[in-house]
Amino acid sequence: MNIAVASDHAGFELKRYVIGCLVDKGFTVEDFGAFDTNPVDYIDTGLPAVQDLVSGRSDLGILICGTGQGMSIIANKVRGIRAALCHSVEFARLAREHNDANVLVLAGRYTGEELAMEIVETFIHTAFSHEERHLVRINKIREYEQLTIDN
Secondary structure (H helix, E strand, O other): OEEEEEEOHHHHHHHHHHHHHHHHOOOEEEEOOOOOOOOOOHHHHHHHHHHHHHHOOOOEEEEEEOOOHHHHHHHOOOOOOOEEEOOOHHHHHHHHHHHOOOEEEEEOOOOOHHHHHHHHHHHHHOOOOOOHHHHHHHHHHHHHHHHHHHO
């Protein structure tokens, strides 16, 4: 599985930890930055990561900024992205099962390393349920994306 990962400066330390754990577990990771703690806009690293995902080069994405809010906002501007800011393992499980989320967003300033990896592993290993009620909602999102892009 290929995973696109990006952070801003506030999420850099947690990103580095998450990437190390993912590589140790055998995942292929594409790191879109930040590459240190020098200030960088989350837009400049997050958008290339989600564009990699929608292009099909990556299977999932993980974005990390200080609160997770900025990365969530920019990721969800991209057609085909369903980014979920997850503060718990349960949020990650439900984001995948119910919303078919393809991008996990973490709050670098508020999520410890151990919890972050529990959330990441849950997100990666949980499948979309394909229950009819959830499929209907995902299809409505796709229809809306088409309308807003085409008009």
